[in-house]
Amino acid sequence: MPHRTKAARPAIRRTVLALACASLASAAWSQEDTSQPAVQKIEVTGSRIKRIDAEGTSPVTVLRRESIQQTGATTISEALATLTSSNADLDDLGGSNSFAAGASSASMRGLGKQSTLVLLNGRRISAFPLADYQEVFSNLDTLPLDAVDRIEVLKSGGSSIYGSDAVAGVINIITRSSYQGLQARVTAQQSANNGEFQSQSAALTGGFGDMANDGYNVLANVEFYHRDSFFWQDLLGDVNPKYRRYSPSLGAPSTYSYPGNVNFQAVPGCTNVNDAGQCLYDRATRFEVIPPTERTNMLVSGHMRLGEDMTGFAELLYSRIEAAYNNPYALYGGGPNVDAGPTVWGNPTTGDSKTFYYRMLPVGHPLNPTDEEAEFQYRFVDAPSDRRTTTDQYRFLAGVQGVWSTFDWEVAGGVMGGRTKDVNRGTLSDSGFKAMIGDYKNGVDPVDADFFNKPNGYRIGQKNSKAVLDTLFPSFGFTGETTQTFLDGKVSGDIAKWAAGNVGLATGFDLRHEKMKITPDERLATGDIVGYGVSSSDASRTFGALFAEVSLPIFKTLEAQVAGRIDHFPGFPTHFSPKLGMRFQPIPELLFRGTFEGGFRAPNLTESAKSTKFAFAPGISDPQRCDQAGALADDLAAAALALPADDPLRAVYLARADAVQQNECGTSIPEITANNPKLKPETSKSFTLGLGFQPIRHWSGTVDYWRIYRKDEIGLRSIQEMLSAEASQPAGTINRAPLASDADRALDPTFQLNGLNGANEFTTYGVTAGAITSVHDMFLNLLRTKTSGLDLSVKGEIPTPAGPLSLDVDTTYTIDYRNWSTTRDGWGDNLAGRYGTPRWVVNVTTGMKTGDFGHSLRYVWNSSTSLQSDFDDEEWTIEGCADARVPIPASDCKVRDYHRWDYSIAYSGIKDFVIGLNVRNLFNQRPPADLRALNFSTIPPDAEDVQGRMLKLSLQYKFM
Template identity: 50%
Template sequence: MRLKPITMALATAGVVSILSPVHAEEQPKKTERIEVTGSHIKRISAESATPIQVVKREEIAKTGATNVKELLDTLSMSTSSSDMADIGRSNSFATGSSSVSFRNMGQQSTLVLLNFRRVAPYALADYADVFTNLDALPLDAIERVEVLKSGASAIYGSDAVAGVINIITRKDYRGLQIKADHSWSHTSGTFKSNNASITGGMGDLAADRYNVLVNADFYKRDPVMWNDVMKYSNREVTKKFRNFGSPSSYSYPGNVNLKALPGCAEKNSGGLCIYNRYERFQAVPESKRANFFAAGKLQLTDSLLSFTELTYSKIKTEYLNAFQAYGPALPPTDWGDPVTSKPKTFTYRGLPVGHPLNSTNKEVGFHYRFKDGPANSKVDSDSYRLVTGLKGSFGEQDWETAVGIMGAKTVNREYGSFSESGFKKVIGDYTQTVLPADFFNKPNGYRMAQENSAEVLSVLFPEYGYKGENKQSFIDGKISGPIAELPTGTLGYAAGFDLRKETFTITPTENTKNGDVVGLGQTETNASRSLGAVFGELSIPVMKNLEAQVAGRLDKAKGFDAHFSPKVGFRFEPSKSMLFRGTFETGFRAPNLTESAPSTKIAFNNGQSDPKRCPQAERLSEDLQAQASALPTNDPRIAFLQARADTVRQNECSAGVVSIVKNNPNLKPEISKSFSLGMVLEPIAGISTSVDYWNIQRKDEIGLRTIADLLANEDTLEPGIINRNSLANETNFTPAELAQYGVTVGSLASRNQAFENRNKTKTDGIDFNLRGSFSAGAAGKIQLDWNTTYLHSYYEWSANKGGYGDNLSGRYGYSKYSSDLTTSLVSKGATNGLRFNFNSGTTLKRDYNDTQYTDEACATRGWNTSECRIASYMTVDYFLNYSAIKNLTINFNVRNVFNRKPEPNLRWMDEKGGIIPQDINDARGRMLKLGFEYKFL
């Protein structure tokens, strides 16, 4: 048909071609069967029942991506949030890693493959999420990325719910080349990163009967502090938040009783000692990565090939954090005790009577910052995969078997939080009703604003963190080929097995394990299991122009019953320029070892609004602001009143809640049902378009009831699920304020739950693709590639409501449209063009129970209707690939050509306290990338 050669040449969505030019020239008469992502059956036509998007090597260069994470985030179906990149994971359980999510279904529901096989997950779980670390994959070794736009559990097993990413590396390469590039912000001169790689290959499989390929890929990203780039932020956003850019009165040497201590380097107009906290607010952490890939093939006989692949990655990431602040005006820090599974509270106290800096007869307040202490975290991560196997054929049957090992190890070491026991030893016991006179003045203890020994600092601020490690060993095999030639075509089949054993350990340091580190969450896992699967697939020629795909996979692992995943699909080609396709399948995600194995997880959930205290806090905050406004401008009390006004509201309307969660050995797998229906048209030669409707419904989702849901129904819950601090230990409201504003319950302390199969999600939408190639005469050829994802609906189940909530499409975090359009002019020796990136706007409100960001709630904050939403956002990129010089290719990319700032997101600023910009792109602006590639052979 006319559709096939054109779409194969253009790599249309849903079409893959991996026939190399060399083979095409050497064997023009041979029809080669190829394996396509989403099927084990090799076929002549690359088109199948399932839509596939292919991103080739030259298209990767057009995006300007510097790593695999950036590349996958350019896909229209990608819905990854900022906290799925290593840049935004400084406070995560999985620091130093990056992941991806499709269709808003989460990082555990998108399966990542490397050359059709799984890779080891990251060695630290993100609380309970186990996922592939994209930073451990070499960008320059990639030949193409095949993105399956539907589930594929019937083919690949667990996790293939929202989609599959199959990263396919270069093959049969001969020669030697080096490649390097440098990226930086044209706006600020910062946000720098460097890539360098070397690739070598030797041996012709046909002539020499072997081929060896080796690639080494190196990446380095410079750190960026907000202090250096804040001036580039969008003032239309930041001017609404008084805290933005403001120095802190929690300073060194500090303030006692509204007076700066001697030796203060900088004071405000009221005479208070201040500190530029943005010196330690980090926008981008430093990262160093080395990825290694090697592959070898040996043709043993004409029908027997041996192969081996090795990948190895080493990553170092360092995060710089704010120095520890201290003062009785700060809210108590709650965390959990892993030994007792009960909440703990650290209360900030003042200077006692008798302290040299306290001349009063009562405990006195002060603001201090431990600038002499450490405040950073270092993450070292290694991962590997070794696969070796055989593939061959007998007659028309193709078979393949392989064995392998893979794994990952991550060591995360952090510094900067108090040791509770160390604090009591070198500062004093903060739990005493009346503080002893030597509190903050112990002999050989910590001394404010004085030089302290390394020994004292190590007691107060010890090292803590985690070591994570996972290992897998596996053996797999499959066979495929024709069963019979029918009048309507070839009846084909595939069958195979997959056996693996996995272990997963996450070991906290001893002080983390016993709950000694103030405010720190905790997770621990030590478990293993064996998994097995058998699968089969049929390609049935129903008619000459109608093919059916039937597949099924049976998975079994210790801890849950055997699960069968079926799939049916069709491919109908009524004419040479028209194709219809569709699938129906079920998918699943097995409980991972961090969810089902014995463990207790303790985390800190920020941004929670307390419905029983937030309204009162907002009124108190307004009254404190009014008191500050009434004072003379040089009155030192202004800064304290304003700081308290912000703190009061932050503590109750964006509170932190300790979450203590147990494992559940009785968890069932998450189950999904999905179907797709689409068509591919080629109305004229050189133009191909596809439209695919997709629908996913997932149930038995493993998770927890949201804190917002629990708080909305607190009075109906069993005792012990929501825990509050006693009013006797109240720190946010004074006794008089408790009565004045009607506060009758204590502040939030913790929630206690166990994982359960409780949630459901349903979503649907449309993927659109248009590709074309036109002659531009003497100028060359124009290429067009347009991808759009339309989110029609997204619903989450609410246990409180007893049904689904609102349609979240177009709500906060759920853009209705995501689109990218690439136009290229391909001429002799050069390719250049533009890429347009678009995301539609959203409201600030999320689901039905979100009362904090309705239009009415926005109005109470002084935000107008347009400010109570995020407007649509589009950027334009430019790319140039120049190859007119023999063996040399020069690449130049400009991302965000017009230096457009992200649209204001007042909700993000509000929830984070309005202290730092909403997005690093706010300060990054226009980015430039210049690189070259040189081939020696």
């Protein structure tokens, strides 16, 4: 080491002290804790201009590798869930109910997965090949966690720098660089309460080459993740007792069973018969708590010196995900006392509505000993019922970067994309049902004598061949493919020297061509799968952008950031996204900052280009038929109650009353949605104002106010509102069947009510319009959202005899969150504090390093919310709770505060080994009951309710 003279030491100390203060200030303002002084210019998310001080005008949170490991996160999505500004949108745990199974998305500020931009090393990653209905998003599950160095989160809009989709913020996942060595890491996790919730991961990371000495560096990482499946059957005993109180049928067996019930008596061969002689089925054996998955993620990146001022680089990201969902077996129920109503869906090829009717067993059937049709309840436990998705995604890029004069420059190009194969089984085929069981006719005419007893057809409760089951329950699904090629470039550097400092400039371009094709198989495309909708797309486009950013030092203490980006998408006017940011630091211990930015989201290919969606809108009330149906249902109920309790017609009348009411006042309507080439981009305005402070050494904090207003949101009109104004809708928008074919007029010919029979019953109550068969619509720029709040961060450390104790507080307070209502023609209620939007989200983390041990204790708190959503949600108000089927008092008509403590410990006393233990939910606290999610269901709504204390063990070994 060079000898330092005594005279040089004061200057050295002053330099070191200055660098240390600059580093601490930077850590304070950017919410990043680092022990190394910033000594070179770096590019921080939210700006293209490199600078020594990592902090710019925008609030940026940094999650470093060590802090991510302390949270116990095993995946990128779990790591992002620790952010107070993040909220759940889509994850692969519940993907079976989405159009995009097997994927996880990011969302910030409650603005959705299409308004949060995800980057890997500053560039976009491929979209998931299947849209979630019309939403196109980045799949977080394709990203390897072990390769991550840090995650930078820009908590304000970023469209002026990064373009479309950055309305709510930007998540930039940055991988390790210049890594040398070989390291292996394995983890295993499970619940300490019940041994379930098991997952394992393994990662191998290697790097070789030194840029300074060898002129190159290569990083390679491969990561495997496995998660086990299990069902509710084994965990119902652990469920919150409050759930049983408000849903007495929770966990109860079902009379939809195997080999079934005929006239509510067990079919011979049933092994679980109750005292009433009914065959029962334990449905919890087939309700999955956690679905299984297998993931393989790989990242290879490298840099090579090509000259004194030039470096080449390349990067390959590849992921393969196999996700599985084991679904409940298909049900069948026919008869007036059986609650399996008709299923309405449609043929996407013709646009026609279709209705499947559950019919009874005919006279003469081997299982029907009576002289009239017999009611029947059944579960197809011999048929497959699952969903499998296999996804391959990739990104390859290569480029050159260098220095020219005082400017840094970079050019890169590449290709990214993916393919998803989504295969489903376990839903009836319309044609297969008719071939293997029989024609359900129009729901009225008598079924054929061989219904459910066809030669070579399906046999109830008996062994059926694979050919029969495959015909009745064929495989069906989608194939999604997406590709995007790109070329981008940028240059940045100082362009002028002012008295207050250097003027920085960054400018560049971005050119892209994208394709997206979502193809349903033939059975879905022709409407052969009972009750299933369709999403399809086949489109491409080329688009590009130019951007520029200037850093202006107005005074030594005042700096401005001015940025703008011009994006051009075919079919839309060129869009300009501006940004103005200010940074004022009058003294080293105090910083003021603020931004104003315009953002946008361009319509994606499923919204604006050629595509079709065929789905179902549930719970629709028909204004032209509901009141009349209610009057008929009231008369039916009154007639039933006038009969003796043991009269069999009493149950028939009551079942009929329920069916009439449901069919007209709460039915599912086929909804056919087309793309709209005339869509405009969604636009937004975001504003932030904050301050950073360092009152004493080793303590710092930030407070930032944020506000986002988004308009021209792409969505669909409310079907209920369209029906209310049916006369003003264009022809072909709302389609109805002829009144003469109305199934609600058909009753048992012997049925008499007030002198009316089945031939004229419903029209006598004033019905003049046929039943709705379908509603046709297209995507429109309809909606708006506005939200605002405060982010608070405090960081510091306290010296103790055992070592410094660190403290990190991260808090988000939502002031308001409002959606535009076309019904009100104004804003809805403030949803902050309402269901799903807690006002307060707080994370507090403490850490201490003592010798070979590192400790971390984390506290998570979410404030309580009501069960009500917006103003039109009357069911979950205090009054609605009190009027529920099982009345809910005001004290339980809310989701109470959420509290959780997590602890982690790491031991590094063995050479090259690090052993870690993370305990999630240290004190085994049960999360608050969510009665809205329960909604009187037979299955608990929340896996975390039975998860309890979670243990995660990790072993890390560095070979070299």
